[in-house]
Amino acid sequence: SSNIRLAVIPGDGIGTEVVAEGLKVLDAVGVKVESTHYDLGAARYHATGETLPDSVLAELRGFDAILLGAVGDPSVPPGVLERDLLLRLRFELDHYVNLRPVKLFPGVETPLGKARPEDVDMVVVREGTEGPYAGAGGVLRKGTPHEIATQDSVNTAYGVERVVRYAFEKAAGRERRHLTLVHKTNVLTFAGDLWSRTVKRVAEEYPQVTTDYCHVDAASMFFVSQPQRFDVIVTDNLFGDIITDIGAAIAGGIGLSASGNVNPDRTAPSMFEPVHGSAPDIAGQGKADPSATILSVAMLLDHIGQAEAAARVEQAVADDLVERAGAWAARTTREIGDDIAARVAG
Amino acid sequence: SSNIRLAVIPGDGIGTEVVAEGLKVLDAVGVKVESTHYDLGAARYHATGETLPDSVLAELRGFDAILLGAVGDPSVPPGVLERDLLLRLRFELDHYVNLRPVKLFPGVETPLGKARPEDVDMVVVREGTEGPYAGAGGVLRKGTPHEIATQDSVNTAYGVERVVRYAFEKAAGRERRHLTLVHKTNVLTFAGDLWSRTVKRVAEEYPQVTTDYCHVDAASMFFVSQPQRFDVIVTDNLFGDIITDIGAAIAGGIGLSASGNVNPDRTAPSMFEPVHGSAPDIAGQGKADPSATILSVAMLLDHIGQAEAAARVEQAVADDLVERAGAWAARTTREIGDDIAARVAG
């Protein structure tokens, strides 16, 4: 087959460091990749004032997939790179599924004293293109005692149904075949009703999948007290943002959490990235764990039809994590990448 | 001094059981209370179709405080009692501070393997009268493929400033004197900006209080991985709902989480309630832990100027929890109430 055309956006801070290891492992697994680097992020913003030029966005559409490290730097006004680069990519490329596995690998320490790997093994299907992330809202009488600021969550049948369908497909392909809708239907009645009705309707097409519902507050509690309740979760953009960070915490930390911004219809490339940010405080020191990025590379491989290579990469990370548990010496970002690449090449 | 006039709303499910123990302890502590019971909840809804009649609301305004058990029953359409009774009380009585301590008592088991009581000791000041709870929003083309459902968060300078001021006062009175704003300013820019500006402005009046900011996703992670980061948190209605349930989980469960819906200006009575719900699955079995309600009674006492009695009740619960850790036999709701009441009296 022809080469995979990959766009690489290392971004800021530790983004560069972890992406280098992700590419190393991608190389080791033997999938033919032709990669093009894009210097989007703080450096470009300072040099040219640009976050995501239309010409670059147009180019990006031509790739098979995108690997992103992390964006954000203290030198840039807060939120600018997050919104005008990261979120803009998710919206423009119609990444309506933000796929975030929450999985405790054997050997990994979790803050939950009693959790075993089999207790923490779920996938969160977070909506990626609407909800409170729509950017809708406004402000009146700013800076006065009479200021009003609104923030509007926009939910469409079109947007909700497609992500719910994806979640049912995902659940149908897993062993437990269980899907939980997480929302706050007792308070957010308009949006909650649309989500509930959609899950109920699509469920009729998936008799093999059991479903239930959990308020986001209760779900957040259960992530800590009974994570084994969950198999696949479908939820809105903001609730998904919050619960997947709890997920990262219970699965041993943000250094291991992978994600895919997926366009299942393949009308544009999907984008894979670690859940962590650019961590400016430890940037350039070789301290970042590249495992989250490498696991994101596994998700990328799976998405482009390289399931066997994906499984090999994930297994290599899993094996590395088991070994790590017994090891005394901390390794650098590069050393961890080298070790995982060596296993993959095997 | 004259009797405290207390309105009691036991509500549904375990609400009745835990409130009985709360009143028992209130009696034992020797504060003169004259209490009036209100049968609001599922039973009244079924009998008369009423959730919160205007006449009852008017009566409630005349009390010094309200003690609420829990509302909600599977026989009532979901959300009805929550919105038309519980949230309506919070809004009508202008409970703009929803005060939720997150405190790990010695002897209590937490899912966090390594957390010690000194690591989990914070107070969440949740806004209670606006934000995404405003009920604003709507639906167009309902039930069609073109449905749009919106949900609007309404934030006012008036509403944000008063709760932020309360949080600063709270922080100033604690040992660590630290206040964290939790929001999602990088995405919810209009509301986030109002909250940030307000905290920054009020902070100038409190040079003794250190402040920082944490996105709600990161904060949710830190509740699990580094709860010692937090002292006082101020946040919006929905984020507060979510993080206080994580707080309940890390502090040993919802059976111990107390809360106050406070009107600091005393233009209407404040209302104290356990964070847990009506738990219909265990209702009537004497299995519910009344400690959350008894701790809510302590908050109530504190609010009505009975600080010494409040401290005694809290200490009695703390002592009971230490003893519980070594005990073999599980006690019923009533037995726990009896034991704590005996300590308070003794």
Ligand SMILES: CC(C)[C@H](C(=O)O)[C@@H](O)C(=O)O
């Ligand atoms: C950086 C931020 C805009 C982003 C989000 O809120 O989606 C991040 O928290 C994430 O989860 O990928």
Ligand SMILES: CC(C)[C@H](C(=O)O)[C@@H](O)C(=O)O
């Ligand atoms: C019952 C529900 C409306 C309520 C809320 O969302 O505030 C509850 O979760 C709480 O935290 O007291």
